[in-house]
Amino acid sequence: xxxxxxxxxxxxxxxxxxxxxxxxxxxxxxxxxxxxxxxxxxxxxxxxxxxxxxxxxxxxxxxxxxxxxxxxxxxxxxxxxxxxxxxxxxxxxxxxxxxxxxxxxxxxxxxxxxxxxxxxxxxxxxxxxxxxxxxxxxxxxxxxxxxxxxxxxxxxxxxxxxxxxxxxxxxxxxxxxxxxxxxxxxxxxxxxxxxxxxxxxxxxxxxxxxxxxxxxxxxxxxxxxxxxxxxxxxxxxxxxxxxxxxxxxxxxxxxxxxx
Amino acid sequence: xxxxxxxxxxxxxxxxxxxxxxxxxxxxxxxxxxxxxxxxxxxxxxxxxxxxxxxxxxxxxxxxxxxxxxxxxxxxxxxxxxxxxxxxxxxxxxxxxxxxxxxxxxxxxxxxxxxxxxxxxxxxxxxxxxxxxxxxxxxxxxxxxxxxxxxxxxxxxxxxxxxxxxxxxxxxxxxxxxxxxxxxxxxxxxxxxxxxxxxxxxxxxxxxxxxxxxxxxxxxxxxxxxxxxxxxxxxxxxxxxxxxxxxxxxxxxxxxxxxxxxxxxxxxxxxxxxxxxxxxxxxxxxxxxxxxxxxxxxxxxxxxxxxxxxxxxxxxxxxxxxxxxxxxxxxxxxxxxxxxxxxxxxxxxxxxxxxxxxxxxxxxxxxxxxxxxxxxxxxxxxxxxxxxxxxxxxxxxxxxxxxxxxxxxxxxxxxxxxxxxxxxxxxxxxxxxxxxxxxxxxxxxxxxxxxxxxxxxxxxxxxxxxxxxxxxxxxxxxxxxxxxxxxxxxxxxxxxxxxxxxxxxxxxxxxxxxxxxxxxxxxxxxxxxxxxxxxxxxxxxxxxxxxxxxxxxxxxxxxxxxxxxxxxxxxxxxxxxxxxxxxxxxxxxxxxxxxxxxxxxxxxxxxxxxxxxxxxxxxxxxxxxxxxxxxxxxxxxxxxxxxxxxxx
Numbered sequence: 001x002x003x004x005x006x007x008x009x010x011x012x013x014x015x016x017x018x019x020x021x022x023x024x025x026x027x028x029x030x031x032x033x034x035x036x037x038x039x040x041x042x043x044x045x046x047x048x049x050x051x052x053x054x055x056x057x058x059x060x061x062x063x064x065x066x067x068x069x070x071x072x073x074x075x076x077x078x079x080x081x082x083x084x085x086x087x088x089x090x091x092x093x094x095x096x097x098x099x100x101x102x103x104x105x106x107x108x109x110x111x112x113x114x115x116x117x118x119x120x121x122x123x124x125x126x127x128x129x130x131x132x133x134x135x136x137x138x139x140x141x142x143x144x145x146x147x148x149x150x151x152x153x154x155x156x157x158x159x160x161x162x163x164x165x166x167x168x169x170x171x172x173x174x175x176x177x178x179x180x181x182x183x184x185x186x187x188x189x190x191x192x193x194x195x196x197x198x199x200x201x202x203x204x205x206x207x208x209x210x211x212x213x214x215x216x217x218x219x220x221x222x223x224x225x226x227x228x229x230x231x232x233x234x235x236x237x238x239x240x241x242x243x244x245x246x247x248x249x250x251x252x253x254x255x256x257x258x259x
Numbered sequence: 260x261x262x263x264x265x266x267x268x269x270x271x272x273x274x275x276x277x278x279x280x281x282x283x284x285x286x287x288x289x290x291x292x293x294x295x296x297x298x299x300x301x302x303x304x305x306x307x308x309x310x311x312x313x314x315x316x317x318x319x320x321x322x323x324x325x326x327x328x329x330x331x332x333x334x335x336x337x338x339x340x341x342x343x344x345x346x347x348x349x350x351x352x353x354x355x356x357x358x359x360x361x362x363x364x365x366x367x368x369x370x371x372x373x374x375x376x377x378x379x380x381x382x383x384x385x386x387x388x389x390x391x392x393x394x395x396x397x398x399x400x401x402x403x404x405x406x407x408x409x410x411x412x413x414x415x416x417x418x419x420x421x422x423x424x425x426x427x428x429x430x431x432x433x434x435x436x437x438x439x440x441x442x443x444x445x446x447x448x449x450x451x452x453x454x455x456x457x458x459x460x461x462x463x464x465x466x467x468x469x470x471x472x473x474x475x476x477x478x479x480x481x482x483x484x485x486x487x488x489x490x491x492x493x494x495x496x497x498x499x500x501x502x503x504x505x506x507x508x509x510x511x512x513x514x515x516x517x518x519x520x521x522x523x524x525x526x527x528x529x530x531x532x533x534x535x536x537x538x539x540x541x542x543x544x545x546x547x548x549x550x551x552x553x554x555x556x557x558x559x560x561x562x563x564x565x566x567x568x569x570x571x572x573x574x575x576x577x578x579x580x581x582x583x584x585x586x587x588x589x590x591x592x593x594x595x596x597x598x599x600x601x602x603x604x605x606x607x608x609x610x611x612x613x614x615x616x617x618x619x620x621x622x623x624x625x626x627x628x629x630x631x632x633x634x635x636x637x638x639x640x641x642x643x644x645x646x647x648x649x650x651x652x653x654x655x656x657x658x659x660x661x662x663x664x665x666x667x668x669x670x671x672x673x674x675x676x677x678x679x680x681x682x683x684x685x686x687x688x689x690x691x692x693x694x695x696x697x698x699x700x701x702x703x704x705x706x707x708x709x710x711x712x713x714x715x716x717x718x719x720x721x722x723x724x725x726x727x728x729x730x731x732x733x734x735x736x737x738x739x740x741x742x743x744x745x746x747x748x749x750x751x752x753x754x755x756x757x758x759x760x761x762x763x764x765x766x767x768x769x770x771x772x773x774x775x776x777x778x779x780x781x782x783x784x785x786x787x788x789x790x791x792x793x794x795x796x797x798x799x800x801x802x803x804x805x806x807x808x809x810x811x812x813x814x815x816x817x818x819x820x821x822x823x824x825x826x827x828x829x830x831x832x833x834x835x836x837x838x839x840x841x842x843x844x845x846x847x848x849x850x851x852x853x854x855x856x857x858x859x860x861x862x863x864x865x866x867x868x869x870x871x872x873x874x875x876x877x878x879x880x881x882x883x884x885x886x887x888x889x890x891x892x893x894x895x896x897x898x899x900x901x902x903x904x905x906x907x
Contacts, residue, residue: 113687
């Protein structure tokens, strides 16, 4: 297969970015999107190696930087806005699990970084998502010390509650929800954590404080608010439901009333 | 130097050793803990749990990871589960049985005392994780559910769908966040350790590269903990994450920490087969699938040929023409034999010509019987996300056709040598989780990596490190202007400058692929004398070529992923060579290490207990000099050493 790749290039956080277009061929249908980028990078590096070509004005901007790690759809490192969709045209996958068989041979594919004021660009397609860590540091945990726990089976959790909690806990922290939201809201991300813990008896004692603190941190870091467009749910690679936002709102309101 | 290999295993009965050691360990009072600094490198299960627990104790902790967030560490990709001797199933499980299974699974090449302690603390890990809010699978009564894993005959594996590693890591990461918020832990994401700083023989800090700005930065501490995982990516293609690497551990080795059993690498039997030359990463399918999936290849060569040409489908082959080779060869354990045994059996069938897929390098993992027996819904509950993942990657549905799988490099049992306190041969330097060598011997059982990472991080290291730090609180903070820091940073800088100066003709990836081929062909599933010698020679040549002909684009002072890869690859050459050297020395077969010269008439691995019942600990002797081998004899006082038998 062959493609024209229109890719966002940006030297660093301070410089202005622009699109560059590259042609690539000889791609197997079973190759993943990131494997295709690996091949493109190999090509770009080789172009940069040739001093003669560089002297003649071939300006190679070097390989494209992009975040990636596990390539199994679980670490949440990969991002990429592909043809106007977070993680590209397939549903319920991260970019690393997107395969080239989903594209038309010869297509032009546009690749951009996450665009949100909460996620400044570091280089090319790499963005800074430390805001997510900060939100979780504000309260996304249960305050238990190592060694303080009782026997695990002393806490009974109905099967369905455990399953619902797990549905929310499946969040990989990739940021697709923020990148997709027209308000740049991190509501689904916050809700997934709040809801997952609120559904469990261990999470109840701090539920109100947690919801309040995490929402406040999200606001402080410049993420927008939720206007129920449900775009986040559509693009979440783990299919996390906006029902969890409803649960977050309940926890948040309860916390407010108690104040 | 042999006196450096003091394992510090406490005397007395096996079940009392850990209690005894804990009672001897000196304590550090809370006001003195505040004066002490600890560096933790790596944020997987081991690093995150250790840093969180040390922070809770009141130490000042600095934690480093190469990713943008601690949550990305590769522990997150572990699927199937975590073992614990809870005996919730009333199937006669116990601490002793978990200990026994682990020693036997490791083919009698791990330390009795360490493994017993691992089994002993396993139950508390589950308690801790539940208290953190980890949504483990539950029965309808609200009690915890369990499943079974390879190499055992009880159900002791706790799980959260096929995402157990993710949930456990998010638990440890949440505890870490709690401590970061409390100010006891400071987090340094996108930082890569490039050297260890040793002052007066003690580990005192690290040199790290800020991966965003490219600056080299110095960090001092009273102790350093390495929790950077394994070196499976030496093979290029593995189930490890793309950025997983052995460099931090390797720098410690070069500063004097012994490296133990480097040749013990685990080849996992159930991975999605290689699809082509463009591939850079292999995907694991959880071992838990072997609970209900049946592994087979066709009995008839004509069927094999038709399958390879896509003339028939696997599901069309009648029952009597299928060879369920694991059930045939190992009736007692069947599809649940340990990983090394299952991998070799798959290789044996494929070598005999019965492999499927266009490449002939795949076997079937079939769920048709399980779907019939349990129904669609129950199979979906257990494996739904794994089936979905398989279908996304291969475009074939396991509901209709069996999965195709093949072995791939997955985990390294070898690692930095540590004593019972998890301290390396460099005082003040500790190694935990996959980065150390201590608990899994020649082969790790499924669902035990998570157990070890968390055992080390939550319950063992935070106790043992106190013994070392108990007389360090009066020492001032480590001065990062000390000449040792200066020297270490200078060396790192020279290395980086050298890489940019080469301006050669080969890309980093192309050379890494070449190294991977050498490793897989000669230091892979089957090894022999001639092949290993050849591997050493070829790796040395490739390394030489790398240092004159690699091309690293860009510059140091920017976000530069090619530079990161080049620095790691430079170490992978050396790690690969030591692996081959260790494999050459160990002329026996044991666990994942299979020497063709040492097998039974039936083709099973043959150990040589008389000559090789020891830990091979290698000491770095300088560039271009052969490393020195030290032997730590393994004594089995509490367990009878037998030939592993999964047949009866």
